[in-house]
Amino acid sequence: MSTSRDDFGIVIRSALLQRGAKQKFSLFVLILLSLFIFVLDNSNLKPIKILRSLINDGIYRISAVSSSPIKFSGASKDFFVKHIFTYQENERLRKELEDLKSKDFQSSFLEAENNKLQDVLELEKKSPYYVVNAKVILDKNSPYLNSVIINKGSNSGIKLGMPVLNEGYLAGRIVEVNFMSSRILLLNDLNSRIPVTVSPSGTQAILSGIGKREPNLEYLPDNFILDDKENVVFTSGKDGVLFPGIAVGKIVLEDNKKLVKLFADPDQINFVSVALDQQEDSGAR
């Protein structure tokens, strides 16, 4: 028994300390070095943060360049798939156009009515935000994080927590800012929690990422019933960080769970706008 324990000790010591002909470091030294780096990174010291920010910027750039073959192959596949399904797409669009034409009259009427009511109530018209447009340079998923990297950072005025829009819809928020790059935590990430309002009922809820494509609506009141019309989810701005009224998605029922089909598809985000602030002169709602 003691012999086998001795053998184990010898083998593990050998594995830890032995260096091959071409090895410059033993495993033991590198494990200690990793631990040291880990402790330093968790220490939240300012010089370390600056150093990490510089390292992030450098590696993200290299990463973006090295990912270009993958992006090219993805784009080529999409191109061919789009061409194959052009006919079906055309038919679908034709039907959609007919539907939209029939709705056009109704929506024009509603728009006029809405403008009139806003004038009467002296409500300020919805204004766009001061935004910084950015390109997604890296999109890599892991079991731990659904996030993307963009090519703008603190040099463009981006700060932690700022909302990120994709084609006008909420895509996520900024969770890491470097000098020339930033990381966006997508809405479907496990760590994402956003306070939202369900329209038209005005019910408050929390949109929680569950690591899948559609995030979940939590903390809805017990008596909450889905409206017959489309139930659209907007940011409520209750956290004081995100601006209220940004469209997020539409509620879909799946196994009695209220999931939200995001308007900004997390898999199709190539360009984004980071909302720096609301424009005051035109008046934010």
Place this chain on the structure above:
Amino acid sequence: MALVLSKFKDSLFRLGPLILLIYICISEFHTQFYYWAIFSFNLQFIVIYYWILRDPDILGYGFVFICGFINDVVLSLPLGTSALSYLFVSLVAAYVRNATVRTSLFTDWFTFVIAVFIGNFIYFFLMNRFADAGIEYTTLFYNSLFTFILYPLFWSIFEAYKKITFARRND
């Protein structure tokens, strides 16, 4: 000139696993998929375990450490997390290499379970204790399971690759 070119090709072949490891760490190479949500695997573990076990001169510990470091930056994990995890996978591989005389696919495969378990445990422990990040346990479980299941496939590919490289060297 032909000799220089041949030597260059040989060294490129020998660097193949290292290039692959660096590439999957630094690029957008996806091993996590949405269209089949449960399917994800850790290709880094497979590459590291196989090459440290079979030919440690091809994949040095220093490179494993650097790849872990890069992976942490790309995935926004606390620096050192992946490096520690990869180094412990290397430790299991080095242990198996020192403790066994003759290895086969089955011995490799079953000892790989221990490597995956330890590697993911290190990840899980550091993330849970220090990173304040939510972890989906089922995702982690499926990731480990598929990493284990896919090992023989990559084992065969790497064996074939090794034979080609060895044949080139002996030509």
